[in-house]
Amino acid sequence: xxxxxxxxxxxxxxxxxxxxxxxxxxxxxxxxxxxxxxGIGCSMAITGDETEAGSVAAGDLGNSQLCNPTSNRLKAExxxxxxxxxxxxxxxxxxxxxxxxxxREAARECRRKKKEYVRCLENRVAVLEQQNKxxxxxxxxxKDIYQHKVE
DNA sequence: CGGAAATGCCGTCACTATCT
DNA sequence: AGATAGTGACGGCATTTCCG
Numbered sequence: 384x385x386x387x388x389x390x391x392x393x394x395x396x397x398x399x400x401x402x403x404x405x406x407x408x409x410x411x412x413x414x415x416x417x418x419x420x421x422g423i424g425c426s427m428a429i430t431g432d433e434t435e436a437g438s439v440a441a442g443d444l445g446n447s448q449l450c451n452p453t454s455n456r457l458k459a460e461x462x463x464x465x466x467x468x469x470x471x472x473x474x475x476x477x478x479x480x481x482x483x484x485x486x487r488e489a490a491r492e493c494r495r496k497k498k499e500y501v502r503c504l505e506n507r508v509a510v511l512e513q514q515n516k517x518x519x520x521x522x523x524x525x526k527d528i529y530q531h532k533v534e
Numbered sequence: 535c536g537g538a539a540a541t542g543c544c545g546t547c548a549c550t551a552t553c554t
Numbered sequence: 555a556g557a558t559a560g561t562g563a564c565g566g567c568a569t570t571t572c573c574g
Contacts, residue, residue: 485559487545493561494543540571546564553558 482558483546486547489558489560490545493559497561535574537574538572540569542567542569544565544567547562548564549560549562551558551560554556
């Protein structure tokens with residue numbers, strides 16, 4: 384799978400819309416644009432052996448779960464169910480709960496991997512900077528020796 | 535010391551690539 | 555074609571840092 388990483392990972396979200404339908408629409412529109420605008424990326428393959436066990440918080444449920452318990456999709460699913468018996472509704476709800484749970488775990492894993500990837504890159508930068516420093520010193524020493532021989 | 539800004543983490547949604 | 559996994563983007567909340 385081809386993955387792209389934004390160059391700037393963190394950003395502060397200063398605009399605060401609610402959790403209602405309008406905000407969801409705005410969110411969706413904004414997302415659709417922004418995800419296509421992004422052209423620059425870098426592959427997220429971890430090539431180093433500098434791995435580290437990520438500190439993943441235990442799965443306590445967050446706040447935003449309470450924010451929008453009935454999304455548009457759920458409502459649509461519920462509508463389908465309400466036309467017939469109760470069973471399809473239950474199935475839809477169960478299916479949604481399962482999907483959310485899986486996605487929650489996937490997101491956790493994704494973040495863990497991303498952090499590990501960033502750590503690897505940082506380690507690599509540190510190693511390369513050290514190597515660069517060493518090589519510069521070596522070059523300086525050799526130049527020095529050469530200078531003395533010429534004289 | 536209190537409020538604002540910054541940062542970190544989380545859950546969710548939308549989208550895409552891949553699998554079956 | 556539908557199911558699934560992975561991930562970017564977003565908003566919300568908690569905590570930390572900064573500054574008047």
